[in-house]
Amino acid sequence: MSAILAVPTLIEVAAVTGGAISGALHASKRRMDLMGIGIVAICTGVGGGAIRDVILGNSVPIFLLQNYLLMAVIGAVAGYFFGKLVSELEPAIYVLDTLLIGVWVVIGAEKALALDLPYSAAVFLGLTTAIGGGLLRDVLCRNIPTALMPGQWVAASAIVAALFFVTIEYFTDARVMAETVAIVSATVLRALSARYNWITPDAVDASTRFRHWLGLGKKPQPAQHWP
Amino acid sequence: MSAILAVPTLIEVAAVTGGAISGALHASKRRMDLMGIGIVAICTGVGGGAIRDVILGNSVPIFLLQNYLLMAVIGAVAGYFFGKLVSELEPAIYVLDTLLIGVWVVIGAEKALALDLPYSAAVFLGLTTAIGGGLLRDVLCRNIPTALMPGQWVAASAIVAALFFVTIEYFTDARVMAETVAIVSATVLRALSARYNWITPDAVDASTRFRHWLGLGKKPQPAQHWP
């Protein structure tokens, strides 16, 4: 634990409730019922941490032990009854979300390091904590997962934060600096991507170039011009 | 454990096999193959308890230790070979299902309490046990989860049962009474909802009213009439 993450309570309340509200709005767009909205809200709010804890597996997930479920239910109720008001607050949720990606990454990665897992596992679990809730929401709503499609740099910000975190941690062992850089870099990257409308790239194909580089394949013929 | 749940074997056989038959029928409607029908049947039959045990995580899930897999396979075979006969039995499966929602809720909630988890976790795990199998079935069949959509009071009956259970347990510590009330209330609520065709509500919007109550927003203007 560290200076930054020693007082996470308010941050966690905001993150879980914000996630739950987002889940409730998605479910209500899908015309789900009261229970569907509640269940999707809970899965979105606590899902990332739950998947992480279930993968690690040797103790009861933290969302069952603390008041996470209660916060998620509050978010669900807000989404259920005050959908219109909450939609007007969407910019606020959005800002919150942007600020919190890095926090989730750091929480997940630190949990992995506390168990002496390798750095690759820390990156994986940081990413899982940050985007797992949204994935679960999209699977339950039968949407194609937005985090996986071209769009804003959500998952990309998370992986950048995770890589910064483990790199700094590895070379300097300065936990607070690693946390700060990770959280700030994720926030800045996501904010910049939103401001300048950067879209995450889909698959590029370097096959032809690579084949050339290997000396295989024929050169593309220049277009022939009739005289 | 308790008087009521001390002899759960027959109940569990019925519940797992019934769930598996329901899964097999769904998969066969989706034109899945032999293996697909088997896998979806198993996931529906043992899924709720499996998700609960996986979330709790510190021991091997009960469905691997007891004969749940065998029962689920029997249900799958019934659905595979005798789809038409089994469809005629659908009312029976339906009645069974109605009777058993509360039982699953109680089994899940008691498992949480046995681990000294908070009451919110007991409600969550009761609900998970009751509807997890159906959720898994719908995700694998790529249906939108029926438990989350407006329709019969399935998930709603489960949550009512769970709330009754933990409330009575909290105030009186009378386990048998808590179990009885939970099981009976779920059965009655679901039966009434089917009988009188109650549909679970989707999102309501109290935003405008709430804004008024806060003294914000303008009053809706009465329609103006020209003289």
Added chain:
Amino acid sequence: MSAILAVPTLIEVAAVTGGAISGALHASKRRMDLMGIGIVAICTGVGGGAIRDVILGNSVPIFLLQNYLLMAVIGAVAGYFFGKLVSELEPAIYVLDTLLIGVWVVIGAEKALALDLPYSAAVFLGLTTAIGGGLLRDVLCRNIPTALMPGQWVAASAIVAALFFVTIEYFTDARVMAETVAIVSATVLRALSARYNWITPDAVDASTRFRHWLGLGKKPQPAQHWP
């Protein structure tokens, strides 16, 4: 452990990387972005083993401890940058996949037996290890799971291998023979099914015949001919 599975490293590298490439190609067909391709590739490559380990639950999944994540990322990068080249290698991946189904089944089943779980659990976990990654891939890509639909004998080969494995293990305790028969039978069955274009059967309906056999129901009337 055994003679055959004592040196699994090369096999595992091939299997995880091959799975990841397959996931990356699926995701890139879905027009997912860089992160989506990476995440689906990782889930396909390590998913089967991860689900198995999460179900068993009492220790950290093996994919977090060893270099599985790295192999999966290599597969993802290959799929991301060299989609066209990799597609030309598809026959190779296919052959690899055919050879490896049985290996995954054996690894999963042995893990169950090492924990003294019943044989039904060994069959279940062998099947889970073999097809879990593909299921996860299809759920994330919002495809209907191919392993569950009529088509090539993938899941069917896996279950045959699992049944051979536990049967031989049960009767003879000859681990190496059980492994060999399981791996060879899965490979041969899948290869034959591909060669002769066998399609897995979907639901048959024996209801009418069964009803007759029970003496119930009326005989189908022969068509009446007017004189």
